[in-house]
Every structure is written in C-alpha cells, then in structure tokens.
Amino acid sequence: MADSNISPALALLVSEVKVVNVGLEGFVKDLKDCDIEVVHLDWSPPAGGDPEMATLLAKLGV
Amino acid sequence: MxxxxxxxxxxxxxxxxxxxxxxxxxxxxxxxxxxxxxxxxxxxxxxxxxxxxxxxxxxxxxxxxxxxxxxxxxxxxxxxxxxxxxxxxxKPKTQGGGTEAWRPRSIAAAVNGVPGLNLALISVPGDFAAAEARKALNRGLHVMMFSDNVSIEDERSLKDRARELGLLMMGPDCGTAIIGGAPLAFANRLKRGGIGIIGASGTGTQEVSCLISEAGEGISHALGVGGRDLKKEIGGITTLMAIDALDADPSTERVVLISKPPHPDVAKAVIARIAKSPKPYTVCFIGAASADLPPNARFAPTLKGAAEIAIGRSIGDGFDAQAEASRHNRRAGAGRIEGLYSGGTLCAEAQVILTAGGREVASNAAIPGIPYLDSPDSKGRERMIDLGADEYTKGKPHPMIDPSVRDEALRAALQDPSIAVILVDLVIGYGAHADPAGYLAEVVAGRGKNAPLIVGSVCGTEQDPQVRSAQIKRLQDAGILVAPSNEDACTLALALVSRD
Missing domain, CATH: 3.30.1360 (Gyrase A; domain 2)
Structure with missing residues (x-):
C-alpha cells in the first residue's frame, strides 16, 4: 500500500493499478491477461443521450 | 436503380x-x-x-x-x-471477464464496490467522455482518456481539476499508457526496467518503448498526456505532473519525453522543470530540429534516436538500407514515396527523415515547415498520410483496430505509376488488430509486377499477442520489405528512390 505522505500521482506508480473500464470492452481482457484487477462498467449514454445535460449533471456531481 | x-x-x-x-x-x-x-x-x-x-x-x-x-x-x-x-x-452481451463478472452501472458504484480502485480508463464517445472523466476525478481516480473529439476547453477544465486534486489526467486522445505493467488501451507487452516515458503521442510512445524493450532494456512506466497537452491552451499540465511523478518514482532511472514541438512558452516551462530533475532526460520534439536543453537532457530528432540515447547504444546495427535497396532495383530511381500510416507520430517521423534525405514532403498531419496536403504548395511532393487523422476516422474505429481504413488509399497507390515506394507501418500489441500483417498481405496479394515496392516496419514486441517476428515473416512472405524500425523503413525508401 502506498505511503499516505506521497503525492497521489506517485502513489499510482508505486501501488497496484486497479482499473474501472468505461467504454471499449476489449480493454478488459487485455488488463486481465496482465493480472491487473479491472471492473467493466455497464455504461450507456447518461441523461437520455443528451451530451450537454450529461456534462451538467457531472458538474453537479450526479 | x-x-x-x-x-x-x-x-x-x-x-x-x-x-x-x-x-x-x-x-x-x-x-x-x-x-x-x-x-x-x-x-x-x-x-x-x-x-x-x-x-x-x-x-x-x-x-x-x-x-x-x-x-x-x-x-x-x-x-x-x-x-x-x-x-x-x-444475443447476451459478451462478458470481458466471464459471465459471472459484476458490472456496476456507474463510476460511483465501482468505487464503492472495489476497494483501492485508482484509475478510470475511459473510451466512450467523445460527447460523453468529459462527463465521465469529471465523475472519476471527483471520486479520486486518475484518468486515462482514450476518447477523442473532446473540446480543448473541456480538456483544460478537467486538467485544472485533476491538478487541484493531485491526480493524473492522461488524455483526451491518449492512445497508450503503461503503469506498473498495466497496458492501458493500445499498449505493448514490454520488458520492465528503469526507463520512464512521457508521451504526448500514442505511436511515438509505442515505437520508442518497443525499440527499447526489443533491444533488451526495460520500461518502468509510460505515461500518456494527450496530443494537446503541450499546446498553449493546456500549458503542459499533465506533462509537468508526470515529470514530478517519474522524478519521485524509485523504479525510474531516466526519462524519455516525446511530443510534437510544443508551444514555445510551454516548452520553456517544461525544459525549466527538466533542468531541476536529478535524472537524465531524452527529449524528442518530433519535427523540431533542436531544443535548448539543460545539461541533464539530450535532444533526439527521431523516435529511434530517442530510444538509442535512452539505452546508450545504437539499435538495428545489422540493417543496411543501401545493401537492401540494391537487391530491389526494378523501380530504381523513379517515382515518389507515398506514406500510408496508421500511427500519427510515425507519420511525423517519416516527414522528418524524408525531408532530411532531401525529399519534398506534404502531409495531412504536417510537422512544422511542411505543407498540408490540401495546400497549393503540396503538388508533386511525397505524400505522408496519417490515416488515423479525424478525416479518416469519423464514425469509424482507428486504423490500428480496423486496418481496412488503409485499403482504398493502398489500392490506389498500387495502381499509381508515379509512385515507386509505398511506406507503411504496422502497430501491434494490446488493443490493435489481431493480425494486421495477414490483413495487409491479403490486400496487396496479386498486385502487378510493376506495382510500387512496399516498405514497412512492425511496431511491437515478441511478447505481444500478435508476436512481432511472426508479423514480420507474414509481410516478407507477401513480398513486403521490412525494416527494423520506422526510421529504417524511411531510410530504405530513400535508398530505393535515390538509386541511379
């Protein structure tokens, strides 16, 4: 586990990478082949597929 | 009808x-x-x-x-x-991790369900990518954004937020990254070692990392920053954070930085930061002739040059372009070189090498000093085409995933009597097509005996799923001349068209 005093970016480099994959499903297999823990998101376009609304909701933390 | x-x-x-x-x-x-x-x-x-x-x-x-x-x-x-x-x-959706795999419906649910989750790999359509990246950052995740078609305003806003939080925002349009052996998007299976890479270009990072790995040295991490990170609007936010991270990383002994020539103000800031580093740097601003670097940094004009400086010795010594060219003299001295590239930075490197070899070049992804293909100055020049550029990939996968993007241009070039040599790249590894060499061999099978010579290189490693040597053999069996690197392929193309 990374030391809590180091920067988050360095912590990423010295810790185990654990990935959430959002999009192309093929990337999951590649990561698993390298023994990297990965969870694939069951993603579909948010906000009824309206990009502007999706951006707004993300900014609002929804 | x-x-x-x-x-x-x-x-x-x-x-x-x-x-x-x-x-x-x-x-x-x-x-x-x-x-x-x-x-x-x-x-x-x-x-x-x-x-x-x-x-x-x-x-x-x-x-x-x-x-x-x-x-x-x-x-x-x-x-x-x-x-x-x-x-x-x-049919039921395929399951990347088997049918039993849990699939959360949101980033928040994923973070709650997986202790220690630390990175989001985002490849959804560009219209929605920024929103997902914002959610990931706000949940404390670093982001690798493969998606393109994200506005530069969104990129700046996301990178500002990431910097506030101390998180790496790699991308958008970040083709490759390897962190601690994890291949993110297009990435190769590389030997592990002490060389860190920071790349504002996907195939530039792949070429340098593969040349280093195939030469027997290893990579600690390859951090992508996105092709626009060193533009004035972004100011090198992720590049500067990546330098901080690799400087502090105990497994990284030296660093290679690869980018198109940055905005001058951004270049100054990045070079000033490198000057403070305790580690040696190799800087490859592909398309720039030089850079004013501090004593701990060396400039490399090409990707192969960057790999050679990083490992301290030359690569591909057994390859002699002149000798190879002398064995293929049926089109000697005649015609143009046409570059049909899937890798944008490999296309940029081709422009550097052909220009240095005295050829006049034009490109749809032109480096500084080179005319664009649609400009009046481009007539009669060697055409170096980046088939991964937006005009070829709107609504389609990248040619590294779907090599058919190259078919039309390739068939036209094979029939064009003004062309002597066709330059191609094959990029293998994770995320790429399962057999690009086999695909290319089928497309060019049955070409006429007076068709242009095809010269290429395979960017990848022996450990990649497609196996580099097997891809090279498939190309050679199809009569394609294969060089050990893109630079060597360009040198061979020059030798072929320069013969008396």
Whole structure:
C-alpha cells in the first residue's frame, strides 16, 4: 500500500493499478491477461443521450 | 436503380464502437446491401448517416439509441439483413471477464464496490467522455482518456481539476499508457526496467518503448498526456505532473519525453522543470530540429534516436538500407514515396527523415515547415498520410483496430505509376488488430509486377499477442520489405528512390 505522505500521482506508480473500464470492452481482457484487477462498467449514454445535460449533471456531481 | 432505405432504432441500447464495427461489417457485406451502419445516435453520427443517405427523413434518434441503418437494392434484401442483425443484437452481451463478472452501472458504484480502485480508463464517445472523466476525478481516480473529439476547453477544465486534486489526467486522445505493467488501451507487452516515458503521442510512445524493450532494456512506466497537452491552451499540465511523478518514482532511472514541438512558452516551462530533475532526460520534439536543453537532457530528432540515447547504444546495427535497396532495383530511381500510416507520430517521423534525405514532403498531419496536403504548395511532393487523422476516422474505429481504413488509399497507390515506394507501418500489441500483417498481405496479394515496392516496419514486441517476428515473416512472405524500425523503413525508401 502506498505511503499516505506521497503525492497521489506517485502513489499510482508505486501501488497496484486497479482499473474501472468505461467504454471499449476489449480493454478488459487485455488488463486481465496482465493480472491487473479491472471492473467493466455497464455504461450507456447518461441523461437520455443528451451530451450537454450529461456534462451538467457531472458538474453537479450526479 | 432505386435504393431502399430501412432504419431501426433500439432505444437506450449501447454497444461499444468495436462491437458495432464488427456487426456493421457483417451486415454491409450481405447480399443486396449497398451500405449499412450501426451507430449510436449521437449528433455527430446522425450527421454521418444522413450525409451517406442512410437515414429516412422521419428517423430522429437520441444519443443513447442504437441506430441500424441499411441502404439496399431491394426491400427484401434490407429486411433479411435487418432480421440477421437483430438476432445478433439479441444475443447476451459478451462478458470481458466471464459471465459471472459484476458490472456496476456507474463510476460511483465501482468505487464503492472495489476497494483501492485508482484509475478510470475511459473510451466512450467523445460527447460523453468529459462527463465521465469529471465523475472519476471527483471520486479520486486518475484518468486515462482514450476518447477523442473532446473540446480543448473541456480538456483544460478537467486538467485544472485533476491538478487541484493531485491526480493524473492522461488524455483526451491518449492512445497508450503503461503503469506498473498495466497496458492501458493500445499498449505493448514490454520488458520492465528503469526507463520512464512521457508521451504526448500514442505511436511515438509505442515505437520508442518497443525499440527499447526489443533491444533488451526495460520500461518502468509510460505515461500518456494527450496530443494537446503541450499546446498553449493546456500549458503542459499533465506533462509537468508526470515529470514530478517519474522524478519521485524509485523504479525510474531516466526519462524519455516525446511530443510534437510544443508551444514555445510551454516548452520553456517544461525544459525549466527538466533542468531541476536529478535524472537524465531524452527529449524528442518530433519535427523540431533542436531544443535548448539543460545539461541533464539530450535532444533526439527521431523516435529511434530517442530510444538509442535512452539505452546508450545504437539499435538495428545489422540493417543496411543501401545493401537492401540494391537487391530491389526494378523501380530504381523513379517515382515518389507515398506514406500510408496508421500511427500519427510515425507519420511525423517519416516527414522528418524524408525531408532530411532531401525529399519534398506534404502531409495531412504536417510537422512544422511542411505543407498540408490540401495546400497549393503540396503538388508533386511525397505524400505522408496519417490515416488515423479525424478525416479518416469519423464514425469509424482507428486504423490500428480496423486496418481496412488503409485499403482504398493502398489500392490506389498500387495502381499509381508515379509512385515507386509505398511506406507503411504496422502497430501491434494490446488493443490493435489481431493480425494486421495477414490483413495487409491479403490486400496487396496479386498486385502487378510493376506495382510500387512496399516498405514497412512492425511496431511491437515478441511478447505481444500478435508476436512481432511472426508479423514480420507474414509481410516478407507477401513480398513486403521490412525494416527494423520506422526510421529504417524511411531510410530504405530513400535508398530505393535515390538509386541511379
């Protein structure tokens, strides 16, 4: 586990990478082949597929 | 002939772009089909389908709808293929991790469900990518954004937020990264070692890292920053954070930085930061002739040069372009070189090398000092085409995933008597096509005996799923001349057209 005093970016480099994959499903297999823990998101376009609304909701933390 | 157009909309049905490409190709190749597409109903995709005459006037999909659009010679043909496509879509979704794999519906649910989750790999359509990245950052995740078509304003806003939080925001349009051995998007299976890479370019990072790995040295991490990070609007935010991280990383002994020439103000800031580093740097601003660097940094004008400086010795010593050229003299001295590249930075490197070799070059992805293909100055020049550029990939996967993007240009070049040599790249590794060499060999099979010579290189490693040596052999068996690196392929092309 990374030391809590180091920067988050360095912590990423010295810790185990654990990935959430959002999009192309093929990337999951590649990561698993390298023994990297990965969870694939069951993603579909948010906000009824309206990009502007999706951006707004993300900014609002929804 | 009157075409019949048939549309079907599936509300709220999402499939990723690679799955869509596979099914699109199946239905487009069915009997009686003139053209077909399966796309999410985003505004950009609707415009593409409408321009192609694939949408009925009344069809008005939303961004989270899947659109099946078919233009056929007859209604019967259209309905037959529609039924076939629907059958495919009704099959259960494939599971990357097996059918038992848990699939959270949101980033928040993923963070809550997986202790220690630390990175989001985002490859959803560009219209939605920034929103997902913002959610990931706000949950404390570093982001690798493979998606492109994200505005530069969104990029700046996301990178500002990431910097506040101390998180790495790699991308958008970040083709590759390798962190602690984790291949993110297009990445190769590399030896582990002490060389860190920071890349504002996907294939630039792949070429340098593969050349280093194949030479027997290893990579600690390869951090992508996105092709626009060193533009004035972004100011090198991720590059500067990546330098901080690799400087502090105990497994990184030296660093290679690869980018197109940065904005001068950004270059100054990055070089000033490198000057404070305790580690040696190699800087490759591909397309720049030089850079004013501090004593701990060396400039490399090419990708191969960057790899050589990083490992402290030359690569591919056994390759002699002049000797190789002398064995293939049937088109000696005649004609142009046409570059058909899937890798943008490999295309940039070709421009550097051909220009240094005295050729006049033009490109759709021109480096500084080179005219664009659509400019009046480009006439009669060697054309170096980046087939991964937006104009070739709108609504389609990248040519490294779908090499058919190159077919039309390749067939035209093979028939063009003014062309002596066709330069190509093959990029293998995770995320890439399963057998690009086999695909290319089939496309060029049966070419005439006076067709241009084809010269290429394979960017990848022996450990990659496609196996570099097997890909090289497949190309050689198809009569394609294969050099050990893109730089060497360009040098061979020059030798072939320069012979008396």
């Amino acid at each position: 009157t075409a019949f157009v048939l549309n079907e909309i599936r509300k709220g049905f999402y499939l990723d772009s690679v799955a869509l490409m596979r099914l699109s190709r199946e239905i487009a190749g069915a009997p009686g089909i003139i053209e077909a597409a399966l796309m999410m109903g985003t505004p950009a995709n609707i415009a593409i389908m409408r321009n192609a005459g694939l949408l009925q006037d009344a069809t008005t999909p939303q961004g989270n709808d899947l659109v099946l659009a078919i233009r056929a010679e007859s209604e019967d043909a259209a309905r037959t293929v529609l039924a076939q496509a629907e059958k495919e879509l009704d």
